[in-house]
Amino acid sequence: MNKINHYIDTVFEPQDQLLEEVLDSIKENGMPNISVSPSSGKFLTILVSIANAKNILEIGALGGYSGICLARGFQEKGQLTSLELEEKYANLAKSNLTKAGFGEQVSYLTGPALESLESLAQKNKRYDFFFIDADKGNYPNYLESCIKIAEKNAVIAVDNVLVRGTVADDTLEAIGHTNIMKEFNQLVADHPKLDAILVPIGDGITIARVK
Numbered sequence: 001m002n003k004i005n006h007y008i009d010t011v012f013e014p015q016d017q018l019l020e021e022v023l024d025s026i027k028e029n030g031m032p033n034i035s036v037s038p039s040s041g042k043f044l045t046i047l048v049s050i051a052n053a054k055n056i057l058e059i060g061a062l063g064g065y066s067g068i069c070l071a072r073g074f075q076e077k078g079q080l081t082s083l084e085l086e087e088k089y090a091n092l093a094k095s096n097l098t099k100a101g102f103g104e105q106v107s108y109l110t111g112p113a114l115e116s117l118e119s120l121a122q123k124n125k126r127y128d129f130f131f132i133d134a135d136k137g138n139y140p141n142y143l144e145s146c147i148k149i150a151e152k153n154a155v156i157a158v159d160n161v162l163v164r165g166t167v168a169d170d171t172l173e174a175i176g177h178t179n180i181m182k183e184f185n186q187l188v189a190d191h192p193k194l195d196a197i198l199v200p201i202g203d204g205i206t207i208a209r210v211k
């Protein structure tokens, strides 16, 4: 898994100067080093672009790394709404998205994402692309909330579904979210409203289409 990801990163070189600076800013601000991997970020850009998505909802902004990757997929014709628990993180993400040229196309809702999702549903907001990358225990709740406010054929992408390979390889010791994610993966696979597949890029990204 690591070797394959290293190979992908080496051949496709998905990292660039701007994204390097985002990672530096996260470090300088004493925030955790848990942005999506470079290849996962590039994958998100391509997914948004292929889906022709224009109205994206992200859960878990951190410093804006994945936000920039998502926005690069829609370029000047889309909007990103990002839900983030920590105000400090949302502020850094906004600053980084602005540096990347997407400052006018992104808005942040701070506080627990479940509350923000409820408020968006009450306002009848609809989205054509979702990226879930926050507290893993809430993934089933986030999934259901996203389905409620999804356009038909919307795409839902979910990060960290392989938990460093531990969900698939019993010889590896289970870590924090291994069992939670095993259950979540089964939930997605069996979900009557989703058509989904898991892609082993980065820490694993599931892509689902809302029927």
Ligand SMILES: C[S@@+](CC[C@H](N)C(=O)[O-])C[C@H]1O[C@@H](n2cnc3c(N)ncnc32)[C@H](O)[C@@H]1O
Pocket (backbone or CB within 6 Å): 034, 035, 036, 059, 060, 061, 062, 063, 064, 065, 066, 067, 083, 084, 085, 086, 089, 111, 112, 113, 114, 133, 134, 135
């Ligand atoms: C893995 S990081 C997101 C990384 C980001 N998507 C990226 O790749 O650039 C997870 C983020 O979820 C946020 N988070 C955790 N619990 C949350 C909650 N209940 N509501 C909203 N955000 C939450 C954390 O503060 C953190 O910034």
